Amino acid sequence: MSDSEEDETTVQHVNIVFIGEPNVGKTSLIRRFCYEDFLRQYTPTTGADFYIKRIMLPTANPIGNKQEIVLKLTDIGGKERKAHMLDKYLFKADMIVLVYDITNAESFENMCAWIDTIGSLITSPPLSAIIGNKCDLEHQRGVRLDRTRQFVKENGFYNYLTSAKTGEATNSCIVELVAKYVGVPLTKLQKEENAVLKVELHVADKLAESVARRKAHEQQTKSSTVCLIQ
Template sequence: MAGGGSDKIDYVFKVVLIGDSAVGKSQILARFARDEFSLDSKATIGVEFQTRTLVIQHKSVKAQIWDTAGQERYRAVTSAYYRGAVGALLVYDITKRQSFDHIPRWLEELRSHADRNIVIMLVGNKTDLEDQRAVTTEDAREFAEKENLFFLETSALEATNVENAFQTVLTEIFNIVNKKNLTSDPQSTNGAPTQPGKKIIVPGPAQEIPKNKACCNTS
């Protein structure tokens, strides 16, 4: 699943991670992008950015994953980063009820800034702290069904379901994009065939990374 030729990328998909501060967004990203976990990670300031290339149905898919800061004071800054996103992981901490209670607000913000067809996965993180659970799986699943979201519980610490969450979102985006290509082709160029192996860049111009904001790690 992981890996893929760096010289030939068939698709680029932008995915954002959103949710309250300290729910584990950066750890989920580190686990997926680098298979790392750090117990002393610091709060994200602004936006961090990672990529990973996967193979989906024999195509090379580059995931551009943007980790937006959860702190309230950065929300005005990060709202621009929703633009062009075709996937999102909406993350809460299963041990902090408040982080789950804020999910509707995050979802509303996401839907007002992102593409209407964005693929959204609700993620309950920190299942390794089951004994401190404050949000039941049933509550979260019910909310996800009501809002038509995918849903998984993860543990970035134990690497549980992190890969699965991203794979699900990226595969769904891949299927949607391919379906769109198939349905739009007949009327696009008077029946002319499309170029095989044409690179499809999603989201286009919005994926340009501001050099000074691409990564704000503090070591």
């Protein structure tokens, strides 16, 4: 076999649809995965937005060829559950990811309504997973872990915890799901490589918050001093 044949890269397309209530962090998760950024300002998604991300995975072929996976990520607005376009967004979905906010119990309970709606629109739901976002706010958790475990068991979903803000597990969970879909087992090392915790970004966020608070305090102190002089 020639070197060119050994280095051959196959290409596969995978469509992933993200659904869930408003403000659970669907857009933030996708943007963290695609662009490694995090927008603090919340802007609700209207209808649906679409993203493309290319990743490389090993193949099941023992000669070690790699395959390029072209991901189409569909970010469905939280208010689209009752809209007439949802079936169009779900058309030919290879994976469905339901996202909830671990600090918001209602966002978790409403996943049942999303599942019922999906079941009414497509006869054979594809590989599915739930993601509990905002795990950096574990101290504010509003969804009990035993309830999550029960839900996962009842529905047969894969289950992940992530933080779009810090980057924790955002890459690893999506890459792992894609690997499961294409039938490629990831080694422990490969999982660790995709599970990099973006600590430096979290530290930068904290530093920015500290600087902003200090400036606000200095401005307030300055204003108070002026008033006293007057």
